[in-house]
Amino acid sequence: MARTLITVPSTAKRGEVIELRTLIAHVMETGFRPDANGQTKPRDLITRFSCRYNDEVVFSAELFPAVSANPYIAFTTVATESGTLSFSWEGDNGFAQTETVAITVT
Amino acid sequence: MQRRDILQLTLALGAGVIVRPAYATSSEMQAAIRSYADGAPVKVGKVLLDVSPLVENGNAVPITVSVQSPMTAAEHVSGIAVFNDRNPQRDVVRFTLGPRAGRAQVSARIRLATSQQLVAVARLNDGSYWSHAVDVLVTLAACLE
Numbered sequence: 001m002a003r004t005l006i007t008v009p010s011t012a013k014r015g016e017v018i019e020l021r022t023l024i025a026h027v028m029e030t031g032f033r034p035d036a037n038g039q040t041k042p043r044d045l046i047t048r049f050s051c052r053y054n055d056e057v058v059f060s061a062e063l064f065p066a067v068s069a070n071p072y073i074a075f076t077t078v079a080t081e082s083g084t085l086s087f088s089w090e091g092d093n094g095f096a097q098t099e100t101v102a103i104t105v106t
Numbered sequence: 107m108q109r110r111d112i113l114q115l116t117l118a119l120g121a122g123v124i125v126r127p128a129y130a131t132s133s134e135m136q137a138a139i140r141s142y143a144d145g146a147p148v149k150v151g152k153v154l155l156d157v158s159p160l161v162e163n164g165n166a167v168p169i170t171v172s173v174q175s176p177m178t179a180a181e182h183v184s185g186i187a188v189f190n191d192r193n194p195q196r197d198v199v200r201f202t203l204g205p206r207a208g209r210a211q212v213s214a215r216i217r218l219a220t221s222q223q224l225v226a227v228a229r230l231n232d233g234s235y236w237s238h239a240v241d242v243l244v245t246l247a248a249c250l251e
Contacts, residue, residue, distance in 0.1 A: 061202070074213035075211070
């Protein structure tokens with residue numbers, strides 16, 4: 001399990017635009033770099049990221065080798081109702097991780 | 107040919123060299139943008155790609171793309187993509203968003219292999235595409251070590 005850092009306000013007013021910041025520990029090996037022996041290191045990337053708000057996808061991203069290691073993505077959403085925000089990362093070599101955060105909307 | 111003609115010609119040539127952008131958009135990047143836009147014309151404006159013009163470390167370059175849009179169901183940004191000119195691959199990242207985003211603004215950290223041009227393209231729900239290009243200078247390159 002890769003370490004993640006997710007910043008979500010724990011409470012928000014209904015209709016408020018909240019900023020969600022996510023970071024996951026991952027090497028994002030591009031598949032272009034040579035290792036010490038001159039062999040190209042195999043590609044190991046996160047290719048998809050998505051955010052679901054109460055099971056509805058509100059944001060997604062397609063990542064390419066030009067995204068830095070430990071990909072950081074910040075975006076916004078409208079706080080509509082109390083519930084959970086789930087963040088999913090998918091990548092090469094069967095990488096898949098989902099984290100959920102609860103939010104209370106008043 | 108008189109001396110003044112030669113001088114004028116030299117000046118004109120010199121000016122021509124100076125006004126050319128530092129990094130012209132490569133045909134490869136234009137092709138990548140065209141394929142993202144599905145052949146639709148990409149206009150300049152509405153989009154702001156915020157990135158430092160002088161990058162010290164190309165391994166993690168913070169970028170922020172914001173688009174002028176009310177983000178309502180009737181009028182919103184449906185996608186944002188970032189392209190580069192001189193990395194091994196033209197694509198950087200593609201975001202999909204919708205009216206539930208509230209604000210058309212996304213941030214990420216990217217790699218830059220060398221000094222080059224970055225282009226952010228936004229897709230609006232009415233099918234129009236808007237872009238903003240920025241030239242960046244990179245002192246420590248990523249991807250090549």
